Amino acid sequence: MSMALEVSGLTVRLGGREVLRDVGFALAPGAFCGLIGANGSGKTTLLRTILGFETAAAGRVTRDGAVGYVPQKLELAPDMPVRARDLVALGLDGQRFGFSFPSARRRRVVAEMLEAVDLLGFADQRVGELSGGQLQRVLIAHALVSKPKLLLLDEPLANLDLRAAAEIVALLKRVAGQGVSVLISAHDMNPLLGAMHQLVYLANGRAASGRTEQVVRTEVLSELYGYHIDVIRVHGRILVVAGDGHVHAHDHEHVATIP
Amino acid sequence: MFEGFWTSQVVWNALLIGGAAAVLSGCIGVFTVLRGQSFAGHALADVSSAGGALSLLLGINPMLGFFGLGLLGALGLSGRRQGDGDLAAGILLGAGLGLTALLLHFAISLRNSTGAAAVVMFGSLFSAPPGAGALALGSALAGVVLLGVIHRPLLLSSLDAGLAAVRGVNIRLVAGVFLVLLALAVTLSAMAVGAILSTALLIGPAAAALRLTRRPGLACALAAGLGVFCAWGGVALAYASYGFTPGRVWPVSFFIVALVFCTYAAASLRRA
Numbered sequence: 184m185s186m187a188l189e190v191s192g193l194t195v196r197l198g199g200r201e202v203l204r205d206v207g208f209a210l211a212p213g214a215f216c217g218l219i220g221a222n223g224s225g226k227t228t229l230l231r232t233i234l235g236f237e238t239a240a241a242g243r244v245t246r247d248g249a250v251g252y253v254p255q256k257l258e259l260a261p262d263m264p265v266r267a268r269d270l271v272a273l274g275l276d277g278q279r280f281g282f283s284f285p286s287a288r289r290r291r292v293v294a295e296m297l298e299a300v301d302l303l304g305f306a307d308q309r310v311g312e313l314s315g316g317q318l319q320r321v322l323i324a325h326a327l328v329s330k331p332k333l334l335l336l337d338e339p340l341a342n343l344d345l346r347a348a349a350e351i352v353a354l355l356k357r358v359a360g361q362g363v364s365v366l367i368s369a370h371d372m373n374p375l376l377g378a379m380h381q382l383v384y385l386a387n388g389r390a391a392s393g394r395t396e397q398v399v400r401t402e403v404l405s406e407l408y409g410y411h412i413d414v415i416r417v418h419g420r421i422l423v424v425a426g427d428g429h430v431h432a433h434d435h436e437h438v439a440t441i442p
Numbered sequence: 443m444f445e446g447f448w449t450s451q452v453v454w455n456a457l458l459i460g461g462a463a464a465v466l467s468g469c470i471g472v473f474t475v476l477r478g479q480s481f482a483g484h485a486l487a488d489v490s491s492a493g494g495a496l497s498l499l500l501g502i503n504p505m506l507g508f509f510g511l512g513l514l515g516a517l518g519l520s521g522r523r524q525g526d527g528d529l530a531a532g533i534l535l536g537a538g539l540g541l542t543a544l545l546l547h548f549a550i551s552l553r554n555s556t557g558a559a560a561v562v563m564f565g566s567l568f569s570a571p572p573g574a575g576a577l578a579l580g581s582a583l584a585g586v587v588l589l590g591v592i593h594r595p596l597l598l599s600s601l602d603a604g605l606a607a608v609r610g611v612n613i614r615l616v617a618g619v620f621l622v623l624l625a626l627a628v629t630l631s632a633m634a635v636g637a638i639l640s641t642a643l644l645i646g647p648a649a650a651a652l653r654l655t656r657r658p659g660l661a662c663a664l665a666a667g668l669g670v671f672c673a674w675g676g677v678a679l680a681y682a683s684y685g686f687t688p689g690r691v692w693p694v695s696f697f698i699v700a701l702v703f704c705t706y707a708a709a710s711l712r713r714a
Contacts (some may be wrong), residue, residue: 209591234608252608257601262652262713263476264661265601277598278609309656325605 193242220385251326274325316347458575461580462632464669471648489515489538491637495545512625565636646702650709
């Protein structure tokens with residue numbers, strides 16, 4: 184079976200610093216994969232390298248088919264005269280030069296995509312007026328409307344409340360179920376636990392990949408971090424705790440959830 | 443008050459230049475606001491003022507001077523990132539005004555053009571050379587067509603450069619073409635209301651249109667329409683001002699900019 188994405192021996196240097204070192208993993212069609220790591224661990228650099236925005240010092244990235252991308256955030260002025268349907272339509276032919284004319288087919292495709300992300304009722308809303316969760320869903324529709332085989336998302340759950348984050352994860356799970364491989368970066372793996380088929384854990388520029396129970400283990404993460412790590416499971420959530428008792432930065436939100 | 447208005451060649455020339463400037467500036471202005479490049483637009487206007495002064499000194503068509511220096515300024519700004527772009531625009535703005543001061547000094551002293559400074563900085567639609575109207579109209583139409591050709595990649599890259607790059611948009615090419623169009627819009631606006639006031643025609647109608655519609659294409663059309671209303675209204679009011687203070691015509695730039703201000707103020711009262 185051909186993989187939707189294969190990354191092997193990937194090393195990336197930025198400004199003389201080695202950000203990623205010998206990173207390797209593969210995504211099968213329809214895989215839902217979490218790219219987990221603390222802020223500054225290299226998640227965005229890895230996504231940018233997969234997209235071709237950064238040049239690898241060593242290693243290889245092989246993609247099978249078109250790629251959709253959802254950026255970490257979009258700075259949008261509330262007055263921006265762009266509706267949700269316009270942003271989705273730009274995913275269809277936003278790269279094309281030339282005049283565009285209204286088309287019933289184009290309108291139908293955009294409406295179907297907005298319906299797929301449960302936002303048809305907001306089609307004529309300015310994108311700058313949408314909530315964080317709604318904007319993420321429009322961006323996912325923008326990325327999916329060109330029918331990519333691989334969808335990359337850069338921290339789409341950051342700044343979302345728990346309910347909005349759960350809705351986005353459920354939506355992405357449906358997308359993966361339709362055969363699109365999903366690679367989603369997050370500093371907190373817990374919202375993804377029920378949906379992930381596999382994860383890539385980044386620390387110190389190195390990666391461990393596999394199923395969650397294979398990777399999120401004391402010995403694997405201690406090896407990655409270079410010091411002792413405890414993995415604690417509490418009420419179905421996972422805490423990654425440094426040996427000195429400090430909860431890691433990317434899990435700091437969950438300190439409060441420990442009873 | 444408007445006796446002879448429609449039969450005056452000077453008035454028709456002014457209406458053509460003002461209308462052409464308003465149409466292109468309105469359309470380009472929408473993207474200028476979306477891309478946060480209002481300051482770059484103002485800097486290009488100040489750089490182009492040096493071209494206006496040079497054309498007076500050399501006795502050539504002012505549009506060539508305005509556009510030539512505006513184009514050089516656009517080339518200087520192209521390829522800059524947002525933060526660097528603001529710095530570069532600030533440096534260009536200062537250099538352009540300094541050069542304008544020198545060239546105006548020579549134009550006034552060597553060619554005895556006492557009104558040169560006012561013409562370049564604050565415009566003088568009624569003293570535009572015959573034929574300038576047709577040239578302005580042709581340039582504006584060419585600019586609008588080119589904007590129509592690049593509007594989708596331009597809109598996508600204005601929203602987010604990363605999204606556009608993933609779709610295969612050549613960000614630098616699109617940004618460069620846009621800056622050339624911005625230089626052309628600023629040139630036409632500088633001929634209509636002067637280099638200093640050209641930002642008003644570029645930003646004002648566009649900002650008003652952004653309040654009134656949610657659609658990008660309609661925002662361009664609306665900005666162009668509001669700009670034409672302000673430009674033609676300004677020409678009419680300036681013509682009529684001959685009756686306010688007999689024997690003296692008030693500056694047409696004042697009326698155009700005043701109408702732009704009122705239009706934006708009215709538009710800001712409601713939001714689509």
